[in-house]
Amino acid sequence: MFKKLEKHKQKIWQRGLWRTRCVTQSLPDAKVQINNEKYINFCSSDYLGLSNHPKIIKAMQSCLQNAGFGSSSSPLLSGYSVECKELEKTFCHILGFEDALVFPSGYQANIGILSSLLTRDSIALCDRLCHASLLDGILLSRSKIKRFRHNDSRHAQELMKSHPPDLFITESVFSMEGDIAPIDELSSLCRSSHTPFLMDDAHGFGVLGENGLGAVSYWKLKPDILTIPFGKALGMSGAIVLAKKDTISLILQHCRSYRYSTAISPVICAGALESLDVILNEKWRLEKLKKLIEYFNQYALEYDLHMVSQDITPIRSIHIGDSIKTLAIAKYLKNMGIYVAAIRPPTVPKNTSRLRISLVCAHQKSDIQYLVKSIRDALQ
């Protein structure tokens, strides 16, 4: 029936690009159970350990008892809950935005806002390594797309001159590289050319800035549109989009992924609200995470591992190149009790397969020592 796909199957296999999934059970202390075996988990984006925080669980249980789990409807019908409104208000207040929209996932948020704000006649300028949800949103809008070399503000400037864009798009921390974008330079380019600036702060929120408030506090600036998915440091799921009132109301008129989908559960909104409170009040989590990242960077250098970036972010990628070799190393690590993602094309460009290591505040230095030594052994 799916003849074309069947034909591709063998190629995908041979190139080491075949995808599988495994059933996981998350355990305390950054461990995960798979098929009755326990592993140190280096694949989780729960950077601050909030996905099983007792205070957050309590807030969610209390909401569950009052409101039930399901929102029962689109947010444009009866699904826009009190908890969701409260979450939007709180984010707007803390980050200084006029208005917001909460989506059931970051993917839905990004495809929705881009396909709403861009038209067939628009030009979108984005970083070459932007997340699939941003690229898919641009594709859905059918606008022209121009991509500048990763984090290269000079190339961005050239493209801005030759193809004045209607929207500029980038991320604060790149999801597969773990490097921080040169936002000061990029936002000044946007300001001087009056180009609206959309930033995805998925991996910056909770991690960047003094209070973990992400890009806005780290760079002391506000992009025109900010997306914050909740599935990373907030330990939840869903996402918020923040912007001026006019922009949000425009999105509301056109956004199909918002309108034609059941609204986020009030329980998740209550959880995200409590996560925000924990981020602001339990600063030791971010402090510990930063120390672990610094330790990892230093230790990996000593062991001569080729890191994609030295920035202080929890995503630490080790460049391998070949997909089959990357898979073999991930398998070796699994045999050693370490769970690490082998990231391969099309998630990353050809010949840039890598081990993507996510550090979380529940890791110990000894976990990092064991990981780095094991990778070194696997490479020898």
Ligand SMILES: Cc1ncc(COP(=O)(O)O)c(C=O)c1O
């Ligand atoms: C940069 C970035 N944006 C958006 C998303 C999508 O968010 P979600 O997982 O909530 O769909 C992700 C990750 O999954 C991401 O890394």
